[in-house]
Amino acid sequence: MSERIDKVVAQVCGVILGKELQIRLALACLLARGHLLIEDIPGVGKTTLAHSLAASLGLSFQRIQFTSDLLPADILGVSIYNRENATFQFHPGPIFTQVVLADEVNRATPKAQSALLEAMEEHQVTIDGETRRLPAPFFVIATQNPSYQVGTFPLPESQLDRFLMRIRLGYPNVEAERELLKGQDRRDLLEQLGACLRGEDLAELQHEAQQVHVSPALLDYVQAVVNHTRASAEYANGLSPRAALALLHAARAWALMEKRKHVVPEDVQAVLPGVVGHRLMSTAEGGRVNGFDMAEQLMKQVPIP
Amino acid sequence: MRERLDLRDTVWLTASVFLVAAPHVERLPSWVSLLAGMLIVWRLYLARSKRELPHRALLVVIVAGVTAGVYLQYATLFGRDAGVALIVVMLALKLLEMRTVRDATLLIFLAYFLVITNFLYSQTLPTALYMLACVWFITAGMIGINFSRAPRSVGPQLRTSGVLLLQATPLMLVLFVLFPRVEGPLWGMPTDAQRGSTGLSDTMAPGSLSQLTLSDAVAFRVAFKSPVPELRRLYWRGPVLWDYDGRTWRAPRARYARPSYNTEFYPVDYTVTVEPHGKVWLFALDLPGRLPPRALATTDFQLVSAEPVTTRVRYEMTSFLDYTYGINESEDVLQRNLALPEGYNPRTLALASRLKRQHGSDQAVMQAAFAMFGSQGFTYTLAPPRLGENSVDEFLFDTRSGFCEHYSSAFVVLMRAAGIPARVVTGYLGGETNPIGDYVIVRQADAHAWAEVWLRGRGWVRADPTAAVSPARVEQGIGATGAASALPLFMHDNPVLRRMRLTWDSVANTWNQWVLGYTAERQRTLLSRVGLDDATWRTLAGLLLAATGLIVLVLALVTLRRLRVRVHDPVSRAYLAFCAKLARRGLARDAAEGPLTYADRVTKVRPDLGTAVGDFVALYVALRYGDEPGEDNVGRLRRLARDFQP
Incomplete structure (x- = not known):
């Protein structure tokens, strides 16, 4: 079973070059059913990492770009009145997916941040008095810019605590960067990635980790x-x-x-x-x-x- | 450690400075005390109102002013008094530029130094206790400024400080016992040490002894090894006065000899501790049978120290209370002890010749004189009327009231006039027995003067006319005489006070004997008792270092023992043994290094050990972190650890 993990690691390593340790940590975080916070400057491959992980694990993936005008409804979804049958119909937000990439989470206002963080903790969201379960496994990869950058709302300690791990990607080393520059477009590579795990494999691995x-x-x-x-x-x-x-x-x-x-x-x-x-x-x-x-x-x- | 000081630190340190400087106030010129006090108050005010400290230029001006003032006061900047005055003001000024923890640390060490300067003036037990309290307080302040985080509270600070001082106690004892001692006064300033001391002098005029009697200062203390003789036999011999000019008695130029006398009877052994009095006399009971170290005896049995007694002197002594001496006294000496100034005291001379005619023998004349003192209305008083030119005449025939100096003087004049060689002996009579410390306190108030008369065939004989006038003085001490009301209060106080006073004197005496009396000589004696004869300062320094090292080692071991973790788990023990073996080969495990990481590192350096290390660590990890314990495997692990040969 754990050989499969090696395969995932190898596959993601093929996309994010020279970052095996961080990839393994991200995977460990996922296996421990925790959420991951990646803190680094833009352009070092945070999004690519999240994307390739989701693809390799065969999980559904959504990305939410956090901005200062983001509202909780933009994350959770909204009920819209349907004329045809005269009812409110729920339109799920991007959070209803297995892997959520919350990009630049510290650019949003605390209100929007807390909407995401509630969902992370409870694995469910409550909208209009109705509680909806999130899909399982549910895994949030949030990225944040270092707090010294302008226009950020740093996450308070209580919310930072919700993330099992915080990692840094850092610049690639010279060889890896060279490889990156010579090689294919990462977006193309992502599209070619196939799932290395089957449906229940991940849940089983998570269970195994607890044992x-x-x-x-x-x-x-x-x-x-x-x-x-x-x-x-x-x-x-x-x-x-x-x-x-x-x-x-x-x-x-x-x-x-x-x-x-x-x-x-x-x-x-x-x-x-x-x-x-x-x-x-x-x-x-x-x-x-x-x-x-x-x-x-x-x-x-x-x-x- | 914090950089800045807060109000609490500032107040604490200011209080420290105040506490150590306070005892100096009585010795400093008042302007210095006043200035230091004002500076301290100013500092507290600035700290409280959170104002800026004064500008450096202002401080420089004050320093220059103070230095000039001290120079004008003492005509020097060096030496004890000027030095202390400077330090006290500078310390107060230092408070005014105390901003950071670094400044505070400097101030604390200056305060420690000021503690020492107090001992230049007073080495008594109260001073020592007070200074110990100061050191405790200052140390607690130092702990306070080094606390990195609030909250700080007084209790733990003082407790830690106390523990530190307790830990330093063995070190202090070693330093006390072994540190090479300096002979003589510590700072070699005999003029300072003598100041204000009272005692007998080598002259006696009417009034000089009664003046002394008003002082409750201790002259010396005596611890008897033999049973304490009766009070009336405690004649402590001091200067012997031969020459009379009509008013003042003077001692002759000292002639030294090893005096001898015939007796082996009634020997008394005791130890005398003389308080500094600035003169050369040492005291012993009539008559001394041996010499104190570095002292001589005159032909008339005065003990004379080689140098003035400016520090406490302690010596062993043996006296013989029954003696005969001077039977074969030279004619010169006898003539001199008959001499009287011409033209003085005609009535006394007449009385003397009448007595001589009536009674004949010297012995009988002496008895008659005693009888006269005892019967003709003579009184013993500390406040005698003033006497004119013919003082003996006026005393014997007119006033008839006086103190021992009047009686001894008149008696000797009378004897000389009757042709009997006589002289005045001054010293002390009696003393107060302190039952708490089992020793006798002799005070200046016990000062006494008596006479010695030379009788043919019997030599020099003690004759105390005071005994005829006021037997109580001789039998029970000066406190029992009618003159008591003129004496200082302590002589006739109530039993409770008396007991407290004696207890305190006993404590002070113990302190003097064991702490202050620990001189170079006693150090030598002590060391020779443990087999170290002729210890030079090099030997002492060596011993000192060794003992200090030993104490620090013991303290360190005790502290380390608390840190050491006792490992009972056999698996861990095997692993530690394994690591220890590798450590001896230069491959010590880092405390935070996991077993697998360690094994990798070792294998990289020593590929030859690869299998052995790998097997052992794999087994260890399985046993310690895995979930399959097995007694067999524990045994195997121990064997592997034992047989492992890196």
């Missing part, structure tokens, strides 16, 4: 990491229990992708920057800016028991 064994020794390590952030003066606030759970889920998914039946500390370390980077705030000036560095530092500081 990966976690030993007491590993829980010790996870708790040591969490406690370190709570005790040390370097962090403005410690990691929440939800963050600890997220860490554990992501590590399980990662272990599955590494074809292990149990989680080892390396799995935790692999997902650590992605999982805790956006949940930590430094006591030093600047706050969240260097969340990734802080996660790296945290990893080096906590000994493995």
Whole structure:
């Protein structure tokens, strides 16, 4: 089964060049049933990544471009009066899909942002008093521009917390960029991508990820990491229990992708920057800016028991 | 660490400065105290109203003014007094440019230094306790400014400070015992040390002793090894006065000898601790049987120190209370002890010749004189009437009231006039027994003067005319005499106060004996007792370093033990043993390095170990992180760890 994941990884790697780690993290996030936040400057392949992931997994895909005048109805859908049978008919919004790419989520107003984030948490939306389930699996990939760019509404901590992981794509290295420049148009490549997984495969993989064994020794390590952030003066606030759970889920998914039946500390370390980077705030000036560095530092500081 | 100081830090540090500088106020010129106080208040005002600190130029002007003022006051900028005055003002000024944590740290160390300067003036127990409290407070302030985050509260700050000081206690003891001692006053300023000390002098005029009697200052303390003799036998011998000019008695130029006398009877062993008095005398009971270190004895049994007693001196002494000496006194000495100034005291001379005629023998004349003092209305008083030119005449025939100096002086004149060699001996009589510390306190108030008379065949004999006038003075001490009401309050206070006073004196005495009395000599004695004879300062420095190192090591081990994690799990232990073996080959595992990562790294460096490391780590990971535990596998892992040979 997990060979299929390798196939997905290989296929996406063929589109996004030189970003295997980020692709694997994105997949792990999906396997752990979490949502993904990609934070980077425009043009490094955020959309392409989301698109190729959806295609390779055989999932339906919608993209919502967030703008400052976006309204919740633009995301969720709207009921329109139908003259013929004199009823209101619901026209589902772009959110009713398996993979949603919420592009530049921090350009929208908090109101629109929260519409998306409610849906992420509940896996359902309530419009006109009627609750509608979202398709399963439901996976949000949100991208955001670094908060120092103009015209952004930074996501508050409580909403950042909804994302299992936050990753950065970064510039490609010289070889990968060269390849990119020589090669085909990415959009053409995307159209050629076929699904590597069948319908229930993903659900089964997600279930399998939950079954990966976690030993007491590993829980010790996870708790040591969490406690370190709570005790040390370097962090403005410690990691929440939800963050600890997220860490554990992501590590399980990662272990599955590494074809292990149990989680080892390396799995935790692999997902650590992605999982805790956006949940930590430094006591030093600047706050969240260097969340990734802080996660790296945290990893080096906590000994493995 | 924060960069800026807040109001709380500022107030704390200002209070610290105030506390350490406060004891100096009584010694500083008032303008210095006033200026320092004003600067402190100014700083507090600025901190409270959140105003800017004064401009640097203003501070420079103040510094220049203060330096000039101190120079005018003391004619120097160096030395103890001028130095302390400068430091106190500078510290207060430093408060006015205290902005950052760095400034505060500097200020704290200056405050520590000011703590030390207090000991240049006073080394008493209260000073030490007060300074200890100051150090505690300052240290707590230092902890306060180093706290990175609020909330800070006084309790934990003081507690941490206390713990730090407690941890420093062993170090303090080692430094105290082993630090090379300086002989003499610490700062080599004998003029300072002598100031204000009182005591007997080598002259005696009417009024000089009664003046001394008003002082409750301790002259010396005595701890007896033998049973304490009766109060009336405690004649502490001081300067012996031979020469009389009609008003003042003077000691002769000292002639040193190793005096001898015939006795082995009634020896008394004791230790004397003399308070500094600035003169050369050391005191012992009549008659001393040995010499204190670095001291000589004169032919008339005065003990004379080689240098003025400017610090507390402690010595062992043996005295023989029953003695005979001077039977074969030289004719020179006897003649000198018969000399009287011509033209003074004609009535006394007449009385003397009458007594001589009536009674004949020297012994009988002496008895008659005693009888006269005891019967003819003589009174003992601390406030005698003033006497004119013929002081002895006026005293014996007119006023008939006086103090021991009048009686001894009149008695000796009378004896000399009757042809009996006699001289005045000054010293102390009696003392107060302190039952709490089991020692005797002799105060300036116990100062006394008596006489010595030379009798043919018996040598020099003590004769105390005061005993004839006021037996209570000799039997029960000066507090029991009728003169008591003129004495300072402490001499006739109530039992509760008396007990408190004695307890305090006992504590102070212990402090003096064990802390201040720990001189170079006692250090040598102590070290030779543990087998270190002739310890040079090099030996001491070596010992000091070794002991300090040992203490720091012990403290470090105790602290580390708390950090060490005890591993009970056999799997973890096997893994740690495995890692330790690799660490010895230079491949130490990073604490945050996972087992698989570590194995990869090791294999990259040492491909030859690849299989062994791979097998071991795979098994370890399976056992520790997998869900198939097995006792067999644990055993196997332990064997692998044991047999692993990198």
